[in-house]
Amino acid sequence: MTREEKEVIIDELSQKFSTTPYFFITSAAGMSVSEVNQLRRQCFDRGVEYRVVKNTLIKKALETLDTDYTPFESEVLKGFSGIMFHPESGKVPAQLIKEFRKKAGNDKLKFKGASVDYSLFIGESQLETLISLKSKDEMIGEIIGLLQSPAKNVLSALQSGGNKLAGILKTLSEKES
Structure with missing residues (x-):
């Protein structure tokens, strides 16, 4: 060479x-x-x-x-x-x-x-x-997942709470009549 x-x-x-x-x-x-x-x-x-x-x-x-x-x-x-x-x-x-x-x-x-x-x-x-x-993409995915988790929990709590509230109001309105 x-x-x-x-x-x-x-x-x-x-x-x-x-x-x-x-x-x-x-x-x-x-x-x-x-x-x-x-x-x-x-x-x-x-x-x-x-x-x-x-x-x-x-x-x-x-x-x-x-x-x-x-x-x-x-x-x-x-x-x-x-x-x-x-x-x-x-x-x-x-x-x-x-x-x-x-x-x-x-x-x-x-x-x-x-x-x-x-x-x-x-x-x-x-x-x-x-x-x-872990690769860079795997780390980014985990971080995004961790950041989204609290927001998802809040949304699901609000949605389930809204359904419970609607159910309670419906039950109360039916009771009065």
């Missing part, structure tokens, strides 16, 4: 890292070609972009960003590395990794690290944490 080709890849990665706040670094070492193709197919089906890139190129691309990714250098950027990008959620790639492991085996796809909204998650133990994260 020539220096110019490497610079093009670094520029592409820098652009991708800066515009995509959710990316995972994995290791697919030891996987067969058919297993990697199956992983790529699952990634495509879920809107996850998967690329295999040399660690030195990833490191140089991360150095161009404002966020400090130096913790990745010691543990994450070792051995075979593949990057999963998702434009909207840090949960989707984490779920994909977990489901792929169930089918192919736990030793096939290793989670090395992730950046979710520029927060770093390093090591296998962080995968369950990432799966439990």
